[in-house]
Amino acid sequence: MSDSKTDISGQFKSWMENIGSFLRRGLPFAWGILAALITLAIYHFIFIAPKQLSTDDVNRTVAIAMASATPEPAYSTQVYQIIRPSLVLIEVEETHQDAESDFGLGSGVVVDNFGDILTSLHVIDGATTILVTFADGTQSEAQVVMEMPELDLAVIQALDTPLVVVPAVLGNPGAMQVGDEAFVVGNPFGLYSSLTSGVISGFDRVFRVPDSHVEIPGMIQFDAAANPGNSGGPLLNRQGHVIGIVTGLINPTEETFFVGIGFAVPINAAVGGMGSPPY
Incomplete structure (x- = not known):
């Protein structure tokens, strides 16, 4: 009976050590994922995706650019x-x-x-x-x-x-x-x-x-x-x-x-x- 308790105690201790080892190995990876998620969130917060231009927006921009462009007079x-x-x-x-x-x-x-x-x-x-x-x-x-x-x-x-x-x-x-x-x-x-x-x-x-x-x-x-x-x-x-x-x-x-x-x-x-x- 004493030997049986000793075996269970040893298995539990071994299992806990395995869990601790896994956590020690995986913690840096987890921190990396967390940092990436935080960085991505900050980027989307600061750099808001531009509004997609419509055809009217493009035509208006081109018209303004052409109106403001004054060509140099010809040498003649x-x-x-x-x-x-x-x-x-x-x-x-x-x-x-x-x-x-x-x-x-x-x-x-x-x-x-x-x-x-x-x-x-x-x-x-x-x-x-x-x-x-x-x-x-x-x-x-x-x-x-x-x-x-x-x-x-x-x-x-x-x-x-x-x-x-x-x-x-x-x-x-x-x-x-x-x-x-x-x-x-x-x-x-x-x-x-x-x-x-x-x-x-x-x-x-x-x-x-x-x-x-x-x-x-x-x-x-x-x-x-x-x-x-x-x-x-x-x-x-x-x-x-x-x-x-x-x-x-x-x-x-x-x-x-x-x-x-x-x-x-x-x-x-x-x-x-x-x-x-x-x-």
């Missing part, structure tokens, strides 16, 4: 706004001995605070009357004060100038490369203040002035459209600075419309020939 827009106050329409009349008259037109650009206008010589050559129209609508007769036949350039002065004279900013043709953007602003066929765009196609070209034996070296070639009436107007870089004076174009059909090859006198050559006023 900036160029036009910069040069337009300095652009001049030139109309000429040449009266012959038989009292018959020829009429022509071209472009010019104001180059200094005195209102002096740089243009192509062939635009005003032989004219008995020169009429200029400034950007603000001011009209005036003008007189030739300087000729540079070797560059097909001339400087003319209006007898009456606008109250506010806005000279163009002169650029540096030497900073340009083939492929750079280029813009022409002028009065093709009398369409005042028209803008076309293209690229610089080449440098150091030789251009022969139509109906003359004058050959001009060092010309800038461009492909922005230029037609009759553009002569004497500015060739511009994308900062709106004048880099050349449009002189003419080449058309293998010998017509006077543009086929993609235009020429301009570099502005540094033009200014070098002008010197300083008075001319």
Whole structure:
């Protein structure tokens, strides 16, 4: 009987030791599960799940973003706004001995605070009357004060100038490369203040002035459209600075419309020939 009680006592003691051992081994695991549950609860409490967006919510967000996005103006827009106050329409009349008259037109650009206008010589050559129209609508007769036949350039002065004279900013043709953007602003066929765009196609070209034996070296070639009436107007870089004076174009059909090859006198050559006023 004593042995039976001893066996039961030993089994109970062994069972309790097994339970204690199990608890000691499982306690860290239990604490880990508890910590994970607590962490998950805290996360869901702090970071509330976002509300699912409806189609209307998405469309409204996109509309607000598009309305607030203001695109940068194109370079051509900036160029036009910069040069337009300095652009001049030139109309000429040449009266012959038989009292018959020829009429022509071209472009010019104001180059200094005195209102002096740089243009192509062939635009005003032989004219008995020169009429200029400034950007603000001011009209005036003008007189030739300087000729540079070797560059097909001339400087003319209006007898009456606008109250506010806005000279163009002169650029540096030497900073340009083939492929750079280029813009022409002028009065093709009398369409005042028209803008076309293209690229610089080449440098150091030789251009022969139509109906003359004058050959001009060092010309800038461009492909922005230029037609009759553009002569004497500015060739511009994308900062709106004048880099050349449009002189003419080449058309293998010998017509006077543009086929993609235009020429301009570099502005540094033009200014070098002008010197300083008075001319």
